[in-house]
Amino acid sequence: MDAKNAEDAKNAEAGRNAVDAKNAVAGKDAEDELRHRLLAGLPAEAVLTDPEVTASYATDMASFCPAGTPAAVVLPRTAEQVQHVLRTATALRVPVVPQGARTGLSGGANATDGAIVLSLLKMDRILEIDPVDRIAVVEPGVVNAVLSRAVAEQGLYYPPDPSSWEQCTIGGNIGTASGGLCCVKYGVTAEYVLGLDVVLADGRLLRTGRRTAKGVAGYDLTRLFVGSEGSLGVVVQAVLALRPAPPRQLALAAEFPSAAAACAAVCAVMAAGHTPSLLELMDRTTVRAVNRLGRMGLPESTEALLLAAFDTPQAEADLAAVGALCAAAGATAVVPAEDEAESELLLQARRMSLTALEALRPATMIDDVCVPRSRLAEMLDGTAAVAARHRLTIGVCAHAGDGNTHPVVCFDPADADETARARASFDEIMALGLELGGTITGEHGVGVLKKDWLARELGPVGLEMHRAVKQAFDPLGLLNPGKLF
Amino acid sequence: MDAKNAEDAKNAEAGRNAVDAKNAVAGKDAEDELRHRLLAGLPAEAVLTDPEVTASYATDMASFCPAGTPAAVVLPRTAEQVQHVLRTATALRVPVVPQGARTGLSGGANATDGAIVLSLLKMDRILEIDPVDRIAVVEPGVVNAVLSRAVAEQGLYYPPDPSSWEQCTIGGNIGTASGGLCCVKYGVTAEYVLGLDVVLADGRLLRTGRRTAKGVAGYDLTRLFVGSEGSLGVVVQAVLALRPAPPRQLALAAEFPSAAAACAAVCAVMAAGHTPSLLELMDRTTVRAVNRLGRMGLPESTEALLLAAFDTPQAEADLAAVGALCAAAGATAVVPAEDEAESELLLQARRMSLTALEALRPATMIDDVCVPRSRLAEMLDGTAAVAARHRLTIGVCAHAGDGNTHPVVCFDPADADETARARASFDEIMALGLELGGTITGEHGVGVLKKDWLARELGPVGLEMHRAVKQAFDPLGLLNPGKLF
Incomplete structure (x- = not known):
């Protein structure tokens, strides 16, 4: 390198450093600006920006899903505060990742770089339980088991029972349209959501659905939000249908x-x-x-x-x-x-299945393929063939009555070859599910884990219409970006 | 009028006549062009343009709803033919009004001027009934009672039972998310639609949902189409959930x-x-x-x-x-x-109610307000007060368990004052329903009859989001224009 070139290189280096420094300042300025604006409508304790604290909100329970570093975590207590957060996000073009208890299994609640993580955990009030109208009105942060016990005290029953029901929230259940053991008779979360209050990306409050047993006024926007994984709006209140408690x-x-x-x-x-x-x-x-x-x-x-x-x-x-x-x-x-006690023991054994399979090897990937129940045998035999071909342990527990299987691929992430075989098995199981007329996800959702597979299941027209709907609700693409599709 | 003015008037008159004649020729040309293009993808017997024939497809069973004169009625037998119709409509910018058996009560299937009426009556095949997967796959023109009887032969049950079940089609039921007497236990049509094949406004075929008992892959577009009254796409096939036949x-x-x-x-x-x-x-x-x-x-x-x-x-x-x-x-x-026989007699009496009330006076308007069942007494007392105030007979039958009332306002359309009072009563009953936390339509849909009231129920943000969804699916506004909102 001659003197001229050395000088040029030095100048270039200095220039790069200056740009980095400027970006860093800009980044710092932007973060200060974000924090300042958020605090204009939220109490100080509701806005967390300490990186050590915010890092603990970065992921849900899915393995092998990328997660970014959030700029801030906010914990609003009212719909108005959520509106403020989303108005701020829109004004500053900052992405927003809504979160419940982060028990999801697809990375749907994972943070993205620079995002506001919007945790609904503090909005945890049960506002109403009505035995005549058989409804409950709740905030999104209510824990599933808390609601289930509260309605049981009035002789009522809220069926959806995901395995994580002692931790997971109703808002999270709505986000992924969660299932559980009860679905074969009682269906999934979607069938219990009558109406929603939703804060849209720009901060407007949208009320969908109703408190009545029936109603067909306009499009079913309620069901559009259920299972949309926080990508269309933020649920701040829900009217849920209840049933009489069964024996x-x-x-x-x-x-x-x-x-x-x-x-x-x-x-x-x-x-x-x-x-x-x-x-x-x-x-x-x-x-x-x-x-x-x-x-x-x-x-x-x-x-x-x-x-x-x-x-x-x-x-x-x-x-x-x-x-x-x-x-x-x-x-x-x-x-x-x-x-009944012995029955409950059998159920406990079943509920323990995922945890027990996870304990077999250092890591697991959990599939969630649902096929028509007439094809269930082919699904299980095919999964066994995948395990044999890749020399892996794949344990299967299934909501058999629904055709919903959870093949758990066990492997050691320290072993690169085994990890590659695990990943291939995970994918082959989804391919098999689609071949058998099934779906890649019966109840866990798409998140980041199954994005590529969602495109495959929906096909090009389906994907285009998904993008069109997303565009209609969130034209700036700020809500849970990088998830679903 | 002097000579000059008379001459001007004469010229103006001649000019107007020339323009009218030219428009008439243009109209004739456009109709010929439409007919010609439709026939390129449909057999001759599937395209009706004789005004005396097409006029018979102009309205459903709602009273007092405006209807236009269709340019053509088409009766396709395949999804490909429906795609051809919609591609043609998009190319020529001609509106399309999808129709089933026209038993609707809100004018949702009424023709608009110059539209293609797209009757699905000839797509009436039951493609599959599967007792293991508990599903039926049907075309939209299958009559509700035909399907109900066919599944009953296999020990299965398709619950939705609108009063018109002997005539109405599954496609029409999906369009309005129809209810019936069974809803208090079994819910409405929406709860039995698992997946749809839909032809979009531009002729693309979209497949939504699934054949499986559960599935959460992507947005619930299936439910978005259910109850959308033909304004987002044309259903050409449906996967329906069945239940075991009850006692x-x-x-x-x-x-x-x-x-x-x-x-x-x-x-x-x-x-x-x-x-x-x-x-x-x-x-x-x-x-x-x-x-x-x-x-x-x-x-x-x-x-x-x-x-x-x-x-x-x-x-x-x-x-x-x-x-x-x-x-x-x-x-x-x-x-x-x-x-059971005596039970069936009681049900027959109930099913006869609307017809019986319609026979009381020369004309009727049928409300369809659904309130939380805890407010049902207020709804009925309030309706009686409306009747007394307006000196009218208003008979009420109700799906009481659902809080869904059908106040039937009886009047003589030859009496202008009585007609005005009837219209006012009809509106006051909807206002009362909204006041009591209810909806303007529990199961009959919005159509043209309740357009103004839908806006009132949805509120400005709800209406904006409805328009955004419509725009996403039908940017040219060709599907069932002038209905809903």
């Missing part, structure tokens, strides 16, 4: 010599017109993992364990009929629970 | 000394956690009208007749409990049906 459920367990036989039993039960309150499947890997974690004493010789429950007045008779169908489909043992 | 229902009738007492019984029944398959109310005017039309022998001394039914295994016990609640609320008589 406590009674369960049975049936052991099968193959997953296919268990799936045949599921089909027979549904074709016979039964309406179980729960119809779950655990494969051999899951059963053993649960025994290992919880000493549950489940039968380890079984290839597939089917759990069925009824919450009807004639539960014993219903269980007997289902037991007979299981036997006809090849069950080697059918064991009805002695009582 | 035949058993009914009771309870007589009350006042509408308020009957409504108190409704609230008591729902608060006690019952799930009747039907909970209907007929006021004194309705009871008498039904007796007059059908010689049903209903008790004429009652102020309000409540019908309750259960399709549970323990229907007698459920009815006994509801009977006791009715007695406690002041019922003067509680009469359980002797058997």
Whole structure:
């Protein structure tokens, strides 16, 4: 390098440093400006900018999803404060990531760089429970289990019961249209949302839906927000439908010599017109993992364990009929629970499944493929073939009555080859689901984890119309950017 | 008028005539062009342009809704033909009015001037009924009763049962998210639509939703189309959820000394956690009208007749409990049906109500206000006050369990003053519904009849977002223009 060039390089370096410094100042200025504006409409304790604190809000419970560094975390207590946050975000063109309890499994609540993380956890009031109208009016930060217990005290029932129900919030449940064990009889969260108050990207307050049992005035914008993963608006209040509390459920367990036989039993039960309150499947890997974690004493010789429950007045008779169908489909043992307590133990074993599978290896990726229940056997056999081909442990628990499987791909992230095989398996399972006429996500949502796969499921026209709807509600693209599509 | 002015007037007249003639030629040319283009993708018998024939497709069953003169009526048999119609409409900027059986009650299917009326009546195939997956796949022109009977043959149940179920089509039911008598237990049409094939305004085919029991991949565009009254796209195929056939229902009738007492019984029944398959109310005017039309022998001394039914295994016990609640609320008589046949007679009386009320006077306007069921008594008393104030007969039958009332305003259109009072009453009843926290339409839709009222119910932000959604799907505004908003 000659003197001239050295000088040029030095000047260029100095220039770069000056630009960096200026950007840093600009970045600092922008952050100060953001903080200043937020504080104009929020109390000081509701605006967090300490990087060590805000970092703890960066991710939900999904593995292997990128997350950025938020500029601020805000914890509003009123709809007006949420409106202020979104007006500020629009004015400064700052992205906003709405968050509940961050129990999601797809990275849908992960922060993006420079974003405002909008946590709804402090908006946690149950505003109304009405046994005559069978509705509850709640803020988004109410924990699912808190609501469930509160309505139970009045003889009512809020069915949606995601595994994380002791932590997850109604707002988060609405964001992903969460399911749970009850869905085979009671459906998912979407079916319990009658009306919403939503703050739009520009801060306007939109009221959708109703408090009535029926209503067809205009487009169903309520359902458009349910499952939109915070990308169309921020829910600040919800009117939820409730049901009368059913009798406590009674369960049975049936052991099968193959997953296919268990799936045949599921089909027979549904074709016979039964309406179980729960119809779950655990494969051999899951059963053993649960025994290992919880000493549950489940039968380890079984290839597939089917759990069925009824919450009807004639539960014993219903269980007997289902037991007979299981036997006809090849069950080697059918064991009805002695009582409600034993039934509850079986359910606990099922609820423990994901955690138990996660404990098998250093890391896991959880699929959420839902297929028509008539294709469930093909889905399980195909998943076993994927595991064999990639020499991996993939345990499957499934909401079998809904055809919704959770294959859990177990691997060691320190092993690059195994990690690559895990990733490939995770994808092949989704491809199989689509081939069988299913969906890539029955209840966990898309987030960042399944973005590429959503495009594949929707197809080009579907994706175009998704973008058009997003554009209609959030023309600046500020709400939860980089998620879904 | 002097000579000069006379000459000018003559020239002006000649000019006007020339312009009219030119427009007429242009109109004729445009119609020829439209017909020519339609025939490029449709068989001759599927394109009707004889004005005497097309006029018969101009209106649905709503009274007092304006209707225009269509340029053509098309009767496609395939999705590809529907795509051709919409591509043609987009190319020529011709509006399209989708139609089913035209049994609607809000003018939502009324033709507009120069439009293509797109009748889906010939797309009437049931493509699939699957008892394991509990779904049916149908074309939009399938008649509700035809589907209901076909699934019943396989031990299945398609609940939505609008009064017009022997004529109305599934496509029309989807367009208005129709209800019926079953809703108090089974919900409306929207809850049975899992997935749709929709032809968009520009002819692209969009597939929404799924065949699976659950699924949360992307926005719920399926529900956005349900109830959109043909304004966002044309449904050409639907995946519908089915249920196992329940036991035949058993009914009771309870007589009350006042509408308020009957409504108190409704609230008591729902608060006690019952799930009747039907909970209907007929006021004194309705009871008498039904007796007059059908010689049903209903008790004429009652102020309000409540019908309750259960399709549970323990229907007698459920009815006994509801009977006791009715007695406690002041019922003067509680009469359980002797058997299923007598139960069916009671239901027939209820189904006859609208027709019976329509027979009372030369014309009627039918409201469809739904309020929270806790406000039902106020709604009925308020409606009676409207009738008294305007010196009109307003009979009310109601899906009481849902809070969905159908006040039928009876009048003589030959009497201008009475007509004005009828119109005012119709509006005052909707205003009352909104005041009580209800909606202007529980199940009949908005159409042209309640456009002004939709704006009032949605509010300015709601209306803006409706327009934004419409713009996203139909930027040229060709689909069912002038309806909804």
